[in-house]
Amino acid sequence: MAVTAGQGAQIIPFRSPRHDPMQLKVEYLMGVMYEYGYGVESDIHEALRWYRGAAEQGLAQAQNSLGFMYSLGLGVGRDSERAAYWLHRAAEQGHSGAQTNLGILYTSGRGVERDEEEAVYWFRSAARSGNRQAQELLASAYSRGWYGLPRDPLQANFWRQRATG
Structure with missing residues (x-):
């Protein structure tokens, strides 16, 4: 074009x-x-x-955008399974936004079987890549004991500092 x-x-x-x-x-x-x-x-x-x-x-950015649009029903009918499919393809390529979005789907069971351990895996992957939303999610999870994680003020503080970095 x-x-x-x-x-x-x-x-x-x-x-x-x-x-x-x-x-x-x-x-x-x-x-x-x-x-x-x-x-x-x-x-x-x-x-x-x-x-x-x-x-x-195979472009990860486009896969993330497409998955996000299916997730919210932007321009298409909301389809959590298609959202998960596209987000998973992008997440496997290391797209931190897709990793975070996919983790969110796993916490709620939208389009995938609910799996807190899998959610934490994707949040950690994204957080280690510098994704602030994932860092904030991990800080909150460790602070409140969400997603099967223990309450751990040290981990919560670590991820909160990374997010505000």
Whole structure:
């Protein structure tokens, strides 16, 4: 895709070979543009189309965005199982946002079998990568004894400091 200046952005389609890493990133960014209305009229269905194209080719950012949209029902019917599928694919690639979102699904059993141990695994993975939301979740979990974790003020303080870092 190319964008030209003028009264509004004009999108001129072009395609490079499938699985081209730059093309995947462009497809993802087109989704972002349509989701938030950056330079184009906001269109959640068009955003989904772009995210899906990049997600199906393996781009973790697009998989996370697609999973998040299914989780909340943005532009699609809410589908927790599809959300979990896409978030899991991104989480396995190390996307910390997807790891956090997937952990949240495991705490509630939405789209996956409820599994607090699995939730903590994903929260820790994300927190170690610097994801502040996961760090805050672990701080709260250790502070209150959630998700099968013991109440541990030292661990709670450690993760709280990392989150506010």
